[in-house]
Amino acid sequence: MRVFIILPAAGLGTRMSAGHHSTAAPKQFLELAGVPILIHSLRAFAQVPKVSTIYVSVRANERERVEAQVSEYGFADKVQIVTGGDTRQESVANALNALDCDDNDIVLVHDAVRPLIDPATITRTIEAVEKHDAAIVGLPAVDTIKQVERTADGAIITATIPREYIVQAQTPQGFRCGLLRRAFAEATADGFTGTDESSIVERAGSPVAVVAGSSTNLKITQPGDLELAEFYLQRTAALHR
Numbered sequence: 001m002r003v004f005i006i007l008p009a010a011g012l013g014t015r016m017s018a019g020h021h022s023t024a025a026p027k028q029f030l031e032l033a034g035v036p037i038l039i040h041s042l043r044a045f046a047q048v049p050k051v052s053t054i055y056v057s058v059r060a061n062e063r064e065r066v067e068a069q070v071s072e073y074g075f076a077d078k079v080q081i082v083t084g085g086d087t088r089q090e091s092v093a094n095a096l097n098a099l100d101c102d103d104n105d106i107v108l109v110h111d112a113v114r115p116l117i118d119p120a121t122i123t124r125t126i127e128a129v130e131k132h133d134a135a136i137v138g139l140p141a142v143d144t145i146k147q148v149e150r151t152a153d154g155a156i157i158t159a160t161i162p163r164e165y166i167v168q169a170q171t172p173q174g175f176r177c178g179l180l181r182r183a184f185a186e187a188t189a190d191g192f193t194g195t196d197e198s199s200i201v202e203r204a205g206s207p208v209a210v211v212a213g214s215s216t217n218l219k220i221t222q223p224g225d226l227e228l229a230e231f232y233l234q235r236t237a238a239l240h241r
Ligand code: C5P
Pocket: 007, 008, 009, 010, 011, 012, 028, 057, 084, 085, 086, 087, 088, 089, 091, 092, 111, 112, 113, 114, 219, 221
């Protein structure tokens, strides 16, 4: 059994371009502690011995830049670069089509823009997939969750969902390769687009387990997230000093 990683990194990161951090670079190429965000993510997966190859989906016009970065940081032998698509799902599908896996092999998909993922969480996700065939990292909700209806006057609450029933989906999200491929084929046939891989596997009728995540595994989305990620990174470095 082999473990493959897919890092979708073909987003435009438009939400990042507002405010004082205005930049032309998509967020996966911004630097965190002097190192591109994508490289932080790659590093964490490269440290897990079970991982064989990491597929990175990028926009065609960014291929050269990513190839140069991957070589500069010494990951060229572990990484394959594929062309992403217009949606995250397409970017993942392109990588999934490119990899040569057996049904029983494991594929983990991880947002390239979650650079603080740690090797221990990755390993726990792989172990959960070995046991359950599908598992994602999720963060138990601490806030009280309300269901709302959007009206012209703003949101009106329609229900309170007990928070013990809620986890916030993060990544990595891992699956047996055969299961993920079948679920993607069904989604494509039905014209379904999901915001994560788990939703695609869930709708195919397969149970998905949850591994405990952490608030430090944040997705760099808006201005301000970079500063928070720097803070977490420095704190982790200080703990290991
Ligand atoms: O846009 P969102 O924050 O959901 O992006 C999550 C991840 O998916 C990012 O790493 C982004 O680069 C990637 N993505 C992609 N192809 C797209 C859109 C997003 O690979 N078309």
